Amino acid sequence: MVAFNTYFALALALVGSVVAAPTAVPEAALEKRVTHTGRGTFFNVGLGACGKTNVDSDHIVAIPSSRFANGDHCEQFVQITNTKTKKTALALVRDSCPGCGGGDLDMSPSLFQALGATLDQGVMTVSWHFMNKSFRG
Template sequence: MFAKFTQITAAAVAAVLAMSMTTEAAPATSQALARRNVGDATFFNPGLGACGIFNTDADMITAVSSSFFDTFPGATPNPNLNPLCGKPISVSANGRTIVVTIVDKCPGCVGQDLDLSPTAFSQLADLSVGRLHGVTWNFI
């Protein structure tokens, strides 16, 4: 009888731990999705990205900083399963706003910096600018 009581207690503890982990993860993701992000934007020539999708210069896509990508709530060792993959974001600079999809991570970016496809960047500024400062972006 004592062994059964121990098993029930272990199962109950496991259930409580699972519920507390679930309730803690949801707010972190919601907070991360709701915040306004500010950083620099550059452009790159896409190919096969961290999300496992092949893209071209003509696609309206972006890479976020590796640190943002790798530490986003729900990130796993397999980057193809990162919850950021496929998320659309609204990016604003120079009085213009575009919508791009996250498909990659940028090792040379920091914080909330973005690396846009040439087509996306060119809708915010001429490619000759190279880097935009104070770009704001939000999840949509």
Template sequence: MQFGYKSLLALAAIVELVSAGAVDMLQKRDAIVYVNQEVLEVVVFTSTVWVAPPPPPSETPVPEPEPVVPEPTPTPEPVIAANPTEVPVPVVIPPEPSPSPAPPVEEPQSSGGGGGSYTGKATFYDAGLGSCGETHSNSDMICALSKVTMSLTAGPNPNLNPKCGTKIRVMSDSNPTGVIVTIVDTCPGCLGPNDLDLTPAVFDQLGDPLAGVIQVTWDYV
């Protein structure tokens, strides 16, 4: 409790009088002592314990831990066992056929005239510089022999081919007697070994130029 300053003084005086026996004196003297009393204020004292406040919540959000997803276990591929009863079939590769040799071309031989030993086709062409190195015109009695036959005696220099300058007699159905011509050239378009390419002057004596191709027989002279 807490007392005022004046109340404490009055209280102290009363205590002093009581202790000294002055109470009787006060009564005998008919003296009255007034004690000014003041309202006493009761104050309850409390003890305060300082408690540190909790720390403020952090403004930075704490990330939640990511859930751990287990890795999928790879499914092993099924192993297909080989059928023991299956027998591998060997693959037989047929051998490549060997190229058949070209049939030998028989070189025409001179029969001494007139026999018609060789049969082939005859065409005509515009004459000029031939493979034998000579230049001729369409009015000359010459011919070009098939490249198949000319190649049999060909050398590095076609001008020196032994066939160059050889004379032959050419006959047809319309002219059985035939005409004599000289080989001065090679016919690259003649596929048969006995085919001939004639000048227009020679072809006119053996067949019709409108036909283009005629059948002939010939022999060396």
């Protein structure tokens, strides 16, 4: 009976340690939950680093080269908010921005305007985050 109680207690301890063990979250999943803040600018789109040709009326965004990850974010949606106007829009990652800082975005003219800025303004402050890769707009 003592041996049974010892084995039973050991089994409960093992089950408890497995249940209480933290689950590792992939770093890529955490990236999607992080909100970045930086400068938002616009550019005339064309053939982007993702290999797609776009026009200025498309809601296209170029993300910082430091986040581009060899194209891993191509075709991923980004939710962008103009921090001044509070207007929000969705855009597809289709390009890399070598001159952008870590939180900056370069946007198609139509996207820039959809966020409540004029092209004459040229720059705005934006906050943004990647949408889940399964999100299809």
